Amino acid sequence: MKSPQVRSPRKPKGQGAERREEILDAALKLFSARDVHAVSTRQIAEAAGISQPALYAYFATKDDLIAELCVRAFATLSARMAAGKADWTPTPAAFDKAMRVYIDFGLEQPDAYRVAFMIEKSHDGAFHARTGGRPMAAGIEAFQAFVAMIADLHAAGLTHDDDPLRLTQTLWAGLHGLTSLLIARPEFPWVEREALIGGHVAMLRRGALK
Amino acid sequence: MKSPQVRSPRKPKGQGAERREEILDAALKLFSARDVHAVSTRQIAEAAGISQPALYAYFATKDDLIAELCVRAFATLSARMAAGKADWTPTPAAFDKAMRVYIDFGLEQPDAYRVAFMIEKSHDGAFHARTGGRPMAAGIEAFQAFVAMIADLHAAGLTHDDDPLRLTQTLWAGLHGLTSLLIARPEFPWVEREALIGGHVAMLRRGALK
DNA sequence: GGTGATAAGTTATCAGTGATAGATTATCGT
DNA sequence: ACGATAATCTATCACTGATAACTTATCACC
Numbered sequence: 001m002k003s004p005q006v007r008s009p010r011k012p013k014g015q016g017a018e019r020r021e022e023i024l025d026a027a028l029k030l031f032s033a034r035d036v037h038a039v040s041t042r043q044i045a046e047a048a049g050i051s052q053p054a055l056y057a058y059f060a061t062k063d064d065l066i067a068e069l070c071v072r073a074f075a076t077l078s079a080r081m082a083a084g085k086a087d088w089t090p091t092p093a094a095f096d097k098a099m100r101v102y103i104d105f106g107l108e109q110p111d112a113y114r115v116a117f118m119i120e121k122s123h124d125g126a127f128h129a130r131t132g133g134r135p136m137a138a139g140i141e142a143f144q145a146f147v148a149m150i151a152d153l154h155a156a157g158l159t160h161d162d163d164p165l166r167l168t169q170t171l172w173a174g175l176h177g178l179t180s181l182l183i184a185r186p187e188f189p190w191v192e193r194e195a196l197i198g199g200h201v202a203m204l205r206r207g208a209l210k
Numbered sequence: 211m212k213s214p215q216v217r218s219p220r221k222p223k224g225q226g227a228e229r230r231e232e233i234l235d236a237a238l239k240l241f242s243a244r245d246v247h248a249v250s251t252r253q254i255a256e257a258a259g260i261s262q263p264a265l266y267a268y269f270a271t272k273d274d275l276i277a278e279l280c281v282r283a284f285a286t287l288s289a290r291m292a293a294g295k296a297d298w299t300p301t302p303a304a305f306d307k308a309m310r311v312y313i314d315f316g317l318e319q320p321d322a323y324r325v326a327f328m329i330e331k332s333h334d335g336a337f338h339a340r341t342g343g344r345p346m347a348a349g350i351e352a353f354q355a356f357v358a359m360i361a362d363l364h365a366a367g368l369t370h371d372d373d374p375l376r377l378t379q380t381l382w383a384g385l386h387g388l389t390s391l392l393i394a395r396p397e398f399p400w401v402e403r404e405a406l407i408g409g410h411v412a413m414l415r416r417g418a419l420k
Numbered sequence: 421g422g423t424g425a426t427a428a429g430t431t432a433t434c435a436g437t438g439a440t441a442g443a444t445t446a447t448c449g450t
Numbered sequence: 451a452c453g454a455t456a457a458t459c460t461a462t463c464a465c466t467g468a469t470a471a472c473t474t475a476t477c478a479c480c
Contacts, residue, residue: 010428010475019428037247041467053469054429062467118328118394119245160416161409166401170388170410177387178380184328187346191376199371200380206370207417229457251438263440264458272438 008049020058023048028069036066036111063131066115070135073112074142077105081145088149090156092209098149099175099201106179113139118180143172150208158209167208174204218259230268233258238279242321246276246329276329277345283322284348290315291355298359300366302419308359309385309411316389328390356382360418368419377418384414 011019026047030039041062045052059065084101088094106113116139147168154164161167178200182190190196218232236257240249251272255262269275294311298304316323326349357378364374371377388410391398400406 007429015428040465042465050428051430052467053431056468057428117391161413163401163405163409166406166409167413169400169406170413173388173391173410174384174413175387176391177385178383180390181327181383181386185346185349189350190379191373195373196376196379199373199376200383203371203377203380203384203414203417205417207413207415250436252436260457261459262438263460266439267457 006049019048019050023050023055023058023065024069024072027065031066031069031111036114066111067131067135070112070115071138073109074116074135074138076109077101077139077142078145080105081142085145085149088152090149090153090158092158092205095149095153095205095209096201098146099171099204100197102146102175103179103197103201107182110183113179113183117176118184146172153209160208160210171204171208174200174207229258229260233260233265233268233275234278234282237275238321238325241276241279241325241329276325279325280329280345281348283319283326284345284352286319286322287312287315287326288348288352288355291352295355295359298362300359300362300368302368302415305359305363305415305419306411308356309381309414310407312356312385313389313407313411317392320393323389323393327386328394353378353382363419370418370420381414381418384410384417 008019008022023044027039027044030043030047041055042052044065045055048055055062055065059068080101081098084098088098112135116135150159150168150171151164153159154161154167159167161170178197181188182193218229233254237249237254240253240257251265252262254275255265258265265272265275269278290311291308294308298308326345357375360369360378360381361374363369364371364377369377371380388407392400392403401409
């Protein structure tokens with residue numbers, strides 16, 4: 001079975017941005033099927049209907065392309081957090097819901113989550129340097145809504161910890177632990193996933209709230 | 211500054227295993243300084259004082275070498291857990307202590323912890339197929355001491371969750387979250403570390419035990 | 421309608437990657 | 451001394467991300 005090798009027609013003069021979108025769409029589709037590092041620039045280019053070097057007219061590096069997708073993914077998370085904040089009340093049920101929004105996002109956008117929170121600066125520092133730390137910044141910004149929720153619960157006198165900042169960091173660590181492990185070690189013999197997430201959130205709630 | 215290019219003398223006939231150890235040592239050092247994917251087989255070979263293809267006499271693939279380091283890291287953790295189990299009693303205080311053993315292991319041996327739990331081992335998803343699932347088996351073994359402790363607490367009627375395995379995985383995720391973030395994001399504006407760890411363990415205890 | 425500027429895209433190529441094939445050398449038991 | 455073989459080398463492969471230099475379509479303008 002040969003590859004189709006269908007080339008997309010050349011774009012009119014000012015439509016470079018449109019081609020850029022097509023590349024991002026093609027890349028996102030490939031990244032959802034395989035790991036980022038397993039997808040080559042040639043595969044992305046073919047899916048987008050252009051030659052491989054043509055990618056570099058729109059993205060300085062492959063990491064740049066990945067970073068762009070990550071920033072967009074976190075914009076989605078920000079939107080979800082904002083949506084969840086609309087009917088927010090400082091209650092245990094709302095707490096659970098907020099926790100799940102975070103975990104669900106990580107599992108639905110594993111590549112974005114990986115780049116933002118799981119790649120080590122000191123180890124693969126080149127990535128954050130090349131991308132200006134934009135994905136991580138976008139991730140932290142999306143996280144601010146969550147921070148505000150915890151402060152709200154603390155103000156309502158519902159939290160155990162007397163230091164809301166410490167509690168927020170602790171809860172973040174708790175959420176990140178499950179999310180990152182489910183992403184990095186999917187083959188581990190976990191108990192049924194929904195029950196696991198539910199149990200985890202319940203444990204965090206009992207540990208954090210009175 | 212040229213690379214030294216110092217070749218290690220050829221090993222005597224039966225000493226292949228010794229060279230294997232040298233390769234693993236060299237690789238672990240390089241992996242502690244850079245991400246696994248950023249370290250090439252040629253760099254490992256040079257650090258071990260041999261040619262690059264010579265690696266393949268001892269490891270079928272690069273993933274195989276990484277898997278070996280992973281197994282060893284798990285073994286170290288297993289030993290720590292077993293040692294901590296000596297004076298174990300199903301009490302909240304002992305629970306706290308066990309949690310700290312895990313976190314301390316990660317912070318004292320960040321390289322080992324990275325290899326075992328944080329490193330994304332393969333470009334594609336077929337890592338376990340190629341490594342025969344050995345790292346995961348070692349991980350499950352290290353996990354058993356943990357499972358036993360939680361089962362003990364569960365039998366004593368001290369746990370909230372009715373499923374001890376699920377609770378164990380949840381607690382592990384909680385521990386891993388803080389440990390991995392402290393390793394990967396040391397520059398994050400954390401609250402004072404001892405207070406953070408103490409608060410985290412306290413939250414996990416409240417969430418897990420009655 | 422030709423003309424030059426330039427956006428959009430090409431082919432050819434580079435150094436570096438993991439991995440393999442086949443020859444070579446040192447060490448062993450006999 | 452000799453054959454066997456463990457240990458290791460050089461040479462090479464297909465593929466990767468990335469760059470250089472060239473071509474071509476589209477545009478504004480006289």
